[in-house]
Structures are given as C-alpha cells and as structure tokens.
Amino acid sequence: xxxxxGNDILRFILxxxxxxxxxxxxxxxxYIDPALYLLFILLLPFEVPGWLLLISSFFLGFSVDIxxxxxxxxxxxxxxxxxxxxxxxxxxxxxxxxxxSLKPGIADMGFRWFFIYALLxxxxxxxxxxxxxxxxxxxxxxxxxxxxASTAFTLVFIITxxxxxxxxxx
Amino acid sequence: xxxxxxxxxxxxFFFLFLVLEVAALILIANTSYYQSAVLNxxxxxxxxxxxxxxSGITSYFRLRDENLQxxxxxxRLRQQLTRNQSSTDTLSVAVTDTATGIQYRYTLAKVIxxxxxxxxxxxxxxxxxxxxxxxxxxxxxxxxxxxxxxxxSDNFSWVMSVLNKHSKISGRxxxxxxxxxxxxxxxxxxxxxxTDLPAHVKVKTGDTITTSGFSHIFPExxxxxxxxxIALNKGDHFYTIQFNFAADLNSLGTxxxxxxxxxxxxxxxxxxxxxxx
Numbered sequence: 345x346x347x348x349x350g351n352d353i354l355r356f357i358l359x360x361x362x363x364x365x366x367x368x369x370x371x372x373x374x375y376i377d378p379a380l381y382l383l384f385i386l387l388l389p390f391e392v393p394g395w396l397l398l399i400s401s402f403f404l405g406f407s408v409d410i411x412x413x414x415x416x417x418x419x420x421x422x423x424x425x426x427x428x429x430x431x432x433x434x435x436x437x438x439x440x441x442x443x444x445s446l447k448p449g450i451a452d453m454g455f456r457w458f459f460i461y462a463l464l465x466x467x468x469x470x471x472x473x474x475x476x477x478x479x480x481x482x483x484x485x486x487x488x489x490x491x492x493a494s495t496a497f498t499l500v501f502i503i504t505x506x507x508x509x510x511x512x513x514x
Numbered sequence: 515x516x517x518x519x520x521x522x523x524x525x526x527f528f529f530l531f532l533v534l535e536v537a538a539l540i541l542i543a544n545t546s547y548y549q550s551a552v553l554n555x556x557x558x559x560x561x562x563x564x565x566x567x568x569s570g571i572t573s574y575f576r577l578r579d580e581n582l583q584x585x586x587x588x589x590r591l592r593q594q595l596t597r598n599q600s601s602t603d604t605l606s607v608a609v610t611d612t613a614t615g616i617q618y619r620y621t622l623a624k625v626i627x628x629x630x631x632x633x634x635x636x637x638x639x640x641x642x643x644x645x646x647x648x649x650x651x652x653x654x655x656x657x658x659x660x661x662x663x664x665x666x667s668d669n670f671s672w673v674m675s676v677l678n679k680h681s682k683i684s685g686r687x688x689x690x691x692x693x694x695x696x697x698x699x700x701x702x703x704x705x706x707x708x709t710d711l712p713a714h715v716k717v718k719t720g721d722t723i724t725t726s727g728f729s730h731i732f733p734e735x736x737x738x739x740x741x742x743x744i745a746l747n748k749g750d751h752f753y754t755i756q757f758n759f760a761a762d763l764n765s766l767g768t769x770x771x772x773x774x775x776x777x778x779x780x781x782x783x784x785x786x787x788x789x790x791x
Contacts, residue, residue, distance in 0.1 A: 364561075364565075364627075365564075365565075365568050368627070368629050368631065369627065369628060369629065370631075371630045371631065371703060371764040372631060373702070374630075374631075374700070374701045374702040374703055375701065376631065377631035377632060394526065394527035394530070395526065395527070395530055398527070398530050398531055398534055399530075399534070402534045402537075402538070405538070409541075410557040410560070410561050411561045411564075411565065411627065412627070412629060412632070412636070413636035413638070413672050414632065414634070414636075415541050415542060416538045416539065416540075416541030416542035417542060419534075419537075419538035419541060420535060420538035420539055420542065423531065423534045423535050423538055424535065426531075427527075427528075427531040427535075430527070474633075476542060477632065477633045477634065478633050478679075478700075480679075483633075483700065486699075486700050486701070490633075490700075
C-alpha cells in the first residue's frame with residue numbers, strides 16, 4: 345500500500361503553529377510547559393521509514409526552537425523521542441502484518457494502548473528537554489517536578505486533541 | 515571498509531539518530547556562535563515576521579489594559595520630566611540645549627513573543643538594528659524591569675527576560691541603600707530571588723527593590739519588585755530573599771528599550787581600572 349504523507353505534512357505545520365503561537369505564549373504556572381507538537385511524532389504511520397521519522401522529528405524540534413529562542417533544545421528532545429518510538433511500539437504491541445492499514449491513534453489501537461504509548465514517548469522527550477534546559481545537577485528536584493507536571497499536561501492536551509480529531513473507522 | 519559500511523547500514527537508524535542528536539547538541543553548545551551566524555538572519559526573518567503578524571491580531575484583546583497602563587505611565591512621567599538628565603545644575607552651566615546631559619534614550623517596542631514556561635525565557639521585540647537596537651540594552655515597561663537585549667537582526671531583537679538562569683541584575687533595597695543580585699531560580703514567574711544581601715542589614719517584607727544604576731545597562735531607580743519572604747540560613751552571611759516582580763512578565767504588551775549613551779565610556783573606564791590592577 346502506497347502511503348500518502350499529505351496529512352502528516354499538514355499536521356506538522358498546524359501543530360508547530362499552535363505550539364509556538366498559542367501554547368508557548370500562555371503561562372501555566374511556572375512548572376508546566378506542554379509540548380502538543382509531539383502528537384506529530386506519535387501519529388506518524390507504523391510503516392514510516394526510520395530515516396524519515398528521525399529527520400522529520402529533527403525539523404519539528406528545530407521549527408519550535410527558532411520560534412522560542414531555545415536553540416537546539418527541542419531539536420535534541422524530539423530526535424530522542426523519535427529514536428525511542430520503534431522500541432516503544434514493540435513494547436506496547438505492534439499490530440500484525442495483515443492489519444497494515446492501522447494507524448497509531450486511539451481510533452485504531454484503543455485508549456489503553458495509545459495512553460501508554462504516548463506516556464512513554466512524552467516522558468522520554470520531556471526528560472531530555474528539561475534536563476538539557478536546566479543543565480545543573482543542583483536543580484535536580486526542580487527538573488523532576490517539571491518533567492512530571494509537564495508530562496501530565498502534555499498528555500491531557502494530546503489525548504484531548506486526539507479525541508477531537510478522531511475519525512471513526514467504518 | 516566494506517564491513518564498516520555494511521555495519522553502519524545495518525544499524526543506520528541508530529547512526530542517523532547519533533548524527534542528528536549530536537547536531538542538536540552542537541547547536542545548544544554553540545548558542546552564541548549560532549546567534550551571530552547567517553542562520554539567524556533567516557530564522558529571525560521567518561519567525562519574526564510570523565510572530566509579528568500574529569501579535570498584530572492578538573494584541574487587540576489587550577488594548578484596554580494597555581491603555582490604562584500607558585496613561586498611568588504618562589502621569590508619572592509628567593511629574594519627573596528632568597529625571598533622565600544627569601546634570602540639572604543650571605547655575606554653573608548655561609543650559610541652552612535641554613538635551614544636555616541626557617544619559618538614557620528610550621525606544622518604544624512591541625512584544626511579539628513571550629514565554630514564562632521555560633527555565634530560560636526570552637522575549638521577541640519588533641525593533642532591531644535598523645532602529646538602533648543593540649546587545650546589552652535594558653528593557654523595561656511602565657511597571658519595572660523586564661530584561662536585557664541579547665541579540666538583534668535588522669528588524670527584530672531577542673530579549674533575555676529576567677526569568678532566565680543567565681539573568682543577573684544589580685538590585686538595591688531602596689530604603690536601606692543596600693545592594694544585592696537579582697536572579698531567578700525557576701518556578702513561579704511572579705517571584706524572583708535577591709541574593710548577596712549582607713546579613714547585618716534589617717530588611718523587611720514590603721521593601722522595594724530597584725535597580726542600582728551600577729550596571730552600565732539599567733538606569734537607576736527602575737522598580738524590580740517588593741520583598742516577600744526573607745530567609746537567612748544558619749552560618750550564612752547573606753540573605754536569600756524572595757520577592758514579587760514589579761512588572762507582570764506574563765502580560766507584556768508595550769516595552770521601552772533603554773540605550774545608555776555613556777555605556778561605552780563607562781565600560782572603557784572600568785576596563786582601565788581592571789587593567790591597572
């Protein structure tokens with residue numbers, strides 16, 4: 345089956361726009377910095393080639409970076425999130441070959457599957473992002489709090505968005 | 515050689531990851547180089563124009579507050595029109611030019627992007643080199659200190675907000691005339707920390723912290739915040755004071771960029787003193 349990435353490109357642009365124009369400008373109270381743009385990495389089809397996954401994630405992070413003067417931070421975190429994605433998929437269960445048209449969303453894989461899948465990737469991303477951001481061991485507790493609080497918020501945003509735009513399978 | 519290539523090909527996913535991750539880390543490590551490179555002309559151009567257009571739409575929602583703030587600022591300024599002059603002595607100097615002795619020049623700018631969620635927060639303004647904006651200029655608003663300009667392109671500039679781990683501003687407890695250093699330790703964007711204030715002074719909650727005027731960047735007496743919690747650990751010689759920022763850094767609209775006309779001269783002089791030691 346030939347894959348058409350038109351939807352993914354559109355999603356890339358929309359998510360980066362929402363991230364840098366809306367979410368980054370809102371104050372969520374110091375510890376919380378949600379990264380809705382990760383939904384792009386999460387929703388790429390199962391059969392996406394590794395190089396495409398990594399490179400598109402690189403540009404995803406880079407686009408967010410140039411809008412927030414956080415040179416390289418989101419790039420590093422996004423590339424890492426893309427790197428762990430195949431492993432996470434293997435861990436939470438890959439659909440069998442004959443189900444090749446399935447997509448990694450709530451509609452196809454169910455809430456439980458998607459929740460664990462998203463949680464692990466978001467955690468990996470936030471861990472890299474906030475550790476590199478503080479880059480001081482003395483702020484360990486602060487970083488930990490930031491990772492946990494932001495992961496919770498990012499998950500809420502991602503799952504809500506997923507439900508809003510979910511297409512029922514017929 | 516064939517084997518190495520075959521090995522890399524077999525694990526191409528991992529090696530590509532390594533290359534991209536290292537590229538990202540190099541970007542982080544060389545921030546200052548990257549900022550001065552050609553790349554920033556392109557990235558600032560793209561991000562600046564998009565953010566500028568977007569803020570042109572969203573700024574309408576803040577017009578009411580903005581107007582009140584500016585009106586209040588105007589009243590305050592009317593009461594102290596000579597404050598920006600370093601010399602008001604009209605007996606010894608014949609003042610024919612009212613611009614004599616002006617040390618600070620102000621440029622109006624609009625905030626087109628602002629974050630408070632990160633450990634290092636930056637603000638983008640719609641004024642750049644073309645408008646005479648350079649590194650190390652102060653940024654304040656009607657309420658108080660906002661940050662320092664760190665890099666500029668032709669039309670835009672990035673400001674390091676006081677909510678940044680690299681931000682260090684010389685502050686003063688106004689009532690006592692005692693100096694300290696203003697930093698931000700993360701967490702709430704309303705609260706900053708004043709350190710290096712000697713333990714023998716009697717500081718109280720509610721005391722005002724303003725700029726000291728010793729920094730070559732900020733003019734004197736710009737409000738920074740009001741003291742909230744005072745802590746003195748056993749054995750410490752310095753207080754750690756939590757204070758509320760005077761400026762609401764979360765809803766910035768219009769700000770002023772302050773150019774110190776004597777900055778170069780002051781820096782030269784300090785350099786001479788250091789060299790002579």
